[in-house]
Amino acid sequence: MKVYYVFAITMVMALKGFAQGCSDAGFCSLGILKNNLENKADSAHRRPSLNIGVNYGLGEENTSTINTYLEYRTYLNSRLSLQTKLTATYASGFLGSLFNIGDIYGTLSYELNKNSPNSFNLIGGVKIPLSTGNDKNGEGKPLPLDYQASIGTYDAIGGFNYIIQRKWELDAAIQVPLIQINKSTFFPDEFTDPRVLNFSPTNNFRRKSDLLGRIGYYIYLQHSTLVLKPSLSGIYHVGTDTYENRFGNRTLLPGSQGLTLNGSIVITKTFKNLNSFEVFLGTPFIVRDIRPDGLTRSAVINLQYTIAF
Numbered sequence: 001m002k003v004y005y006v007f008a009i010t011m012v013m014a015l016k017g018f019a020q021g022c023s024d025a026g027f028c029s030l031g032i033l034k035n036n037l038e039n040k041a042d043s044a045h046r047r048p049s050l051n052i053g054v055n056y057g058l059g060e061e062n063t064s065t066i067n068t069y070l071e072y073r074t075y076l077n078s079r080l081s082l083q084t085k086l087t088a089t090y091a092s093g094f095l096g097s098l099f100n101i102g103d104i105y106g107t108l109s110y111e112l113n114k115n116s117p118n119s120f121n122l123i124g125g126v127k128i129p130l131s132t133g134n135d136k137n138g139e140g141k142p143l144p145l146d147y148q149a150s151i152g153t154y155d156a157i158g159g160f161n162y163i164i165q166r167k168w169e170l171d172a173a174i175q176v177p178l179i180q181i182n183k184s185t186f187f188p189d190e191f192t193d194p195r196v197l198n199f200s201p202t203n204n205f206r207r208k209s210d211l212l213g214r215i216g217y218y219i220y221l222q223h224s225t226l227v228l229k230p231s232l233s234g235i236y237h238v239g240t241d242t243y244e245n246r247f248g249n250r251t252l253l254p255g256s257q258g259l260t261l262n263g264s265i266v267i268t269k270t271f272k273n274l275n276s277f278e279v280f281l282g283t284p285f286i287v288r289d290i291r292p293d294g295l296t297r298s299a300v301i302n303l304q305y306t307i308a309f
Contacts, residue, residue: 027157027175027212028233029280029302030085030105033123034266047274047308048074051085055280055302059146059294061195063093067102079111083125089149094195096137101130102149107157119163123173127155132183133205142186144199145294152182153207169216169231176209187246200253200292201243207293208239208257216266229266234259241292255289274308 027033051071059065071085087102107125133152136142145151159173184202216231241256264282271277280302287296 027159027173027210028214028235028262030083030107030123030125030157033159033161033171033173033212033214048072049309050307051304052307053302053304055300057297057300059091059093059296059298060144060291061093061146061198063091063095063146065146065297066090079114081109083107083109087149091147091149093147094193095141095143095147095191096139098135098137098143098147098149100135100149103130104128105157117165119161119166121161123157123159123161125157127153127157127175129153129181132181133202134183134185141190142184144186144188144196145184145202145205145292146199146296148184148294151205151207151293151295152180152184153177154179154181159212163218167218169214169218169229171212171214171216171233173212174209175212177207180206182206184243200256200290201245202292202294203246204244205292206242206250208237208241211236211238225270227268227270229268231264231266233262233264235262236260237288243292253290253292256292258288259286260284260288261286276306276308278302278304278306280304 049072051069053071054066054068057065057067067087067089069085069087071083073081073083075081083105085105088100089102090099091097105125105127107123110122112120112122129150129152131148131150131152133145133148133150134142135148154177156176156178157173159171162170164170182202182205184205186199186202188196188199188201212233212235214231214233216229219228219230221228236259237257239257241253242250243253245251262282262284264280267279269277280300282300283298
């Protein structure tokens with residue numbers, strides 16, 4: 001009965017979180033940092049896998065985003081695996097609608113203690129932008145980063161995943177923008193609708209790094225192939241983001257530094273052929289004062305199907 005209480009409470013929290021904003025610079029849902037027990041099962045059979053996913057999020061001023069992705073994983077040897085991930089986003093709201101490809105990720109995961117009852121994995125990789133964050137609406141006006149498929153940064157990603165006795169999971173990671181090619185020209189005062197003032201100016205936006213810490217707990221339902229994982233994730237944006245004002249001066253965006261604390265639950269169903277279906281629900285409890293990078297989400301629902309070859 002305890003399992004069902006945990007599940008019900010987490011679901012209620014997820015559905016009540018539509019007033020704030022999840023934040024994910026990309027590394028929260030990447031490879032071993034998302035759901036490593038599934039990867040552990042793949043590792044035992046040394047089978048490549050393809051993840052096909054779609055998620056829905058509600059952003060600033062009810063901006064709706066539908067994000068799709070393809071993620072492929074293959075094994076280079078008994079401990080080392082390579083993952084590539086391609087994203088695309090459709091965004092719509094009162095300012096217009098946009099569709100574009102977003103980013104491509106390439107990551108390597110290394111399993112340190114292959115034969116241990118615990119699991120310790122390292123991850124390192126890069127994010128490469130495929131767009132520059134300056135798509136415009138039908139009237140030719142630049143849109144805020146909430147509508148953009150990419151924020152236009154080349155990032156380095158590093159971290160680890162540690163699972164204790166297939167129950168507790170600990171994750172930590174860092175994502176650092178190395179090269180920033182964001183070409184946003186968005187200023188809120190170019191629009192007459194007063195709602196646009198809730199978006200920050202992002203002309204030639206420059207973003208700071210993020211740190212991730214997560215704790216999760218695996219719940220195995222008896223006589224079932226369902227696994228639940230409630231978790232709590234903290235994302236700390238380490239500095240204040242900036243933009244270039246109309247006079248060409250680099251200007252701080254106060255309130256963009258700080259902590260986002262997210263609650264989530266992952267529900268995974270594994271089939272006999274090792275394919276799996278995953279449902280992810282996430283919502284925030286603590287948010288930064290402003291999120292000019294457009295990563296604000298009131299809540300996120302993600303569906304993913306994994307094909308094991």
